[in-house]
Amino acid sequence: MSKQHSSHSPGFWSQALKVTIILIIGVVIGVVFILLKTDPVHKPTAALPSMVDVVTAEKSQGNIIIEGMGKVEASRKFNIITEVSGKVEWVSPEFVPGGFIAKGDPVFKIEKIGYEIAIEERKAELALAEKNLLELQGQARYAKILEDERKLKTTKEASSLRLRIPHIQAANADIAAARKKIEQAMLDLDRTTFKAPFDIVITSRSAEIGNYLTKNTVVGTAIGVERFWVTVPITINKAKMLDIPGVNVKDGEGSEVRITLTDFSGNPVYRHGKVLKLLSELDTQGRMARLLVAVDDPLGKKIKGETIPLLVNAYVNLSIKGRNLGEMTVLPRKYVREDDKVYVMGKENTLEVRDIDISWSERDNVYISKGLNFGERVVINRNFVPVNGMKLHLASDHKLKPAKKDDGADTSLIISASKETGTDSAGKSKQLKTEPEGRGK
Numbered sequence: 001m002s003k004q005h006s007s008h009s010p011g012f013w014s015q016a017l018k019v020t021i022i023l024i025i026g027v028v029i030g031v032v033f034i035l036l037k038t039d040p041v042h043k044p045t046a047a048l049p050s051m052v053d054v055v056t057a058e059k060s061q062g063n064i065i066i067e068g069m070g071k072v073e074a075s076r077k078f079n080i081i082t083e084v085s086g087k088v089e090w091v092s093p094e095f096v097p098g099g100f101i102a103k104g105d106p107v108f109k110i111e112k113i114g115y116e117i118a119i120e121e122r123k124a125e126l127a128l129a130e131k132n133l134l135e136l137q138g139q140a141r142y143a144k145i146l147e148d149e150r151k152l153k154t155t156k157e158a159s160s161l162r163l164r165i166p167h168i169q170a171a172n173a174d175i176a177a178a179r180k181k182i183e184q185a186m187l188d189l190d191r192t193t194f195k196a197p198f199d200i201v202i203t204s205r206s207a208e209i210g211n212y213l214t215k216n217t218v219v220g221t222a223i224g225v226e227r228f229w230v231t232v233p234i235t236i237n238k239a240k241m242l243d244i245p246g247v248n249v250k251d252g253e254g255s256e257v258r259i260t261l262t263d264f265s266g267n268p269v270y271r272h273g274k275v276l277k278l279l280s281e282l283d284t285q286g287r288m289a290r291l292l293v294a295v296d297d298p299l300g301k302k303i304k305g306e307t308i309p310l311l312v313n314a315y316v317n318l319s320i321k322g323r324n325l326g327e328m329t330v331l332p333r334k335y336v337r338e339d340d341k342v343y344v345m346g347k348e349n350t351l352e353v354r355d356i357d358i359s360w361s362e363r364d365n366v367y368i369s370k371g372l373n374f375g376e377r378v379v380i381n382r383n384f385v386p387v388n389g390m391k392l393h394l395a396s397d398h399k400l401k402p403a404k405k406d407d408g409a410d411t412s413l414i415i416s417a418s419k420e421t422g423t424d425s426a427g428k429s430k431q432l433k434t435e436p437e438g439r440g441k
Contacts, residue, residue, distance in 0.1 A: 070232035076224030126178035
């Protein structure tokens with residue numbers, strides 16, 4: 001067996017040396033390139049101004065409007081009760097749920113014959129009492145003549161009895177009582193016909209023709225329709241901006257209110273009312289204060305032409321006229337940014353990000369006391385990144401030429417602007433649909 005050599009041949013070491021030298025040279029060259037490297041020079045490109053849509057801030061006009069929702073309820077509710085007993089002989093055709101009966105019109109009638117007889121009986125009693133009085137007066141005159149002729153000297157009491165003075169007084173009392181009984185009988189006769197005390201709408205009925213009714217029987221229910229109430233939950237912060245009788249108005253009427261209804265065709269119908277009172281208890285659900293609004297002629301009886309009535313227990317929208325805040329800037333709420341900021345297009349067509357102070361806010365508008373003046377242009381675009389001082393351009397005035405491939409411009413900016421202005425890759429115009437909020441850069 002041959003003896004193995006423990007070392008490599010001279011050729012192996014020669015190859016290893018060459019590889020090592022090549023690696024060292026490569027590392028040195030790489031280090032030199034890194035040390036001698038310079039930053040590439042970029043050709044500056046002119047940034048295109050961002051296209052925006054704007055609205056002009058307006059000056060506040062008149063009083064603020066507070067929106068709310070309330071529940072309609074009747075201001076008068078009562079039971080229809082018989083005041084005399086008897087058999088029902090007639091009921092009004094409108095004496096049904098939902099029926100309208102005007103003030104003074106009959107609702108139902110009870111038979112009168114018994115009450116007419118009672119009047120005649122009372123008249124007979126009066127005649128008898130008057131006859132007794134005349135007899136007593138005649139006797140008194142005769143007794144007076146005898147007393148004077150005989151010059152009788154008697155006590156005062158004896159003379160009073162002889163002259164029938166106590167009897168005459170009792171007869172006069174009987175006459176007065178008889179007359180009162182006649183008045184009561186005539187009143188009972190009048191009560192056989194129940195008349196509406198004011199304009200009413202029937203809500204229930206429990207009497208029919210032929211029913212015998214005793215006195216104080218409930219035969220139906222009704223509500224008064226000359227005025228309805230609307231109860232409106234409202235925050236204390238909003239309530240202090242209103243005129244409320246008994247709270248911040250001593251004499252005079254409360255704030256005006258417009259109630260919005262919808263007719264059978266879907267068109268808005270309006271009723272008008274006044275703030276009447278601030279109720280003494282909070283709303284049980286929202287724990288808010290509650291206003292009581294009075295609405296006259298809720299059924300629209302005095303309105304010419306067809307209309308829709310205000311219905312009890314309906315929920316309606318209300319617009320309450322508040323106080324005048326003075327001269328302020330008003331802006332649609334949707335154009336106010338987070339943290340009460342607005343984007344303003346300044347005089348130099350640059351963006352100004354401003355903080356504003358909102359004194360009052362409504363569902364659609366805000367009233368600004370500081371940070372924005374009326375007449376200034378407010379940027380309304382949503383899909384755009386604001387940078388203070390950036391150049392802006394009104395979208396309606398912007399005309400962007402299609403970019404050339406070799407002009408060295410930043411094509412990413414051109415593509416973005418092309419999408420906004422409505423040009424395709426060939427530079428031809430096309431119409432784009434935009435959102436009402438406006439469009440971005």
